[in-house]
Amino acid sequence: MPEPLFQLQNVSVRTGGQSRLQNINLSLEDGIHTGLLGLNGSGKTTILQLLTGYVWPTEGTVHSWMGQHGRVSMQTLRREIGWVSDALDDRYRARSSDTALEVVISGYFASVGLYEEPADEVTAYARKCLELFQVGAYAEKPYSRLSQGEKRRVMLARAWVIRPRLLILDEPCTGLDVKGREELLSILERALSEPGAPTLLYVTHHIEELPPAIVNMALLKNGQMLEHGFKKEVLSNDLISEAFDVQASISWEEERPWLRIKNKMKNH
């Protein structure tokens, strides 16, 4: 059995009287890439914040491979988690002259902007990460002038440069056209087959963009876990219809699921 990287046990989160998650049990296994799926407001971001210690459970416990949250240094843990999100991209908006290479190296220092002189090995590895995500040619270009697809790949390289154990991709295909999405997914798939690649947690509300490498799925609805387990069992017609409040069916093309809506709103 693979060892759990993270385990949420009976976790509930309430903030300011509002329930965000209720009685969540979730185990992320080392080397088993997992997708986290649910509509807007279903609790996906709250789970990410729990894993990274930016939100604490009102009830229940969170464990990582380092130990129970609250008993281990969150700073040390965060050094081993790569997180790609639009929120991070936004923080680079004001830094229009940073090059793609500087953006990647800043990931090594867990900063937005580069304030330290990197060792040669760090710079060399940052270039390798850019190559891995096929944006090596843009190393000296300002990040702000890259296309959405190129920016996203630079951000992947930024997350990769710390050699994370867990790689969180939070809606990585938002804003990409179909070609950009497919390019990103195939480059990601190749990167995940590299020796020492991290375990992936892929967060989305779009089924079509789940990469083939995903093995397990966790399906959320209204702050509750509808189902968690092997993807082909979790992504069933009934469970997806329930999660998305529509009559839906899933068809599989090799390892990729595609969604078809049979009719409009389920309960309307």
Ligand SMILES: Nc1ncnc2c1ncn2[C@@H]1O[C@H](COP(=O)(O)OP(=O)(O)OP(=O)(O)O)[C@@H](O)[C@H]1O
């Ligand atoms: N800081 C907060 N204080 C109170 N309630 C919050 C807070 N952040 C989120 N919530 C609520 O918690 C629930 C889950 O939100 P969350 O952001 O985790 O969902 P999500 O699945 O990530 O949504 P999206 O796909 O829109 O990002 C929602 O009802 C939301 O309104």
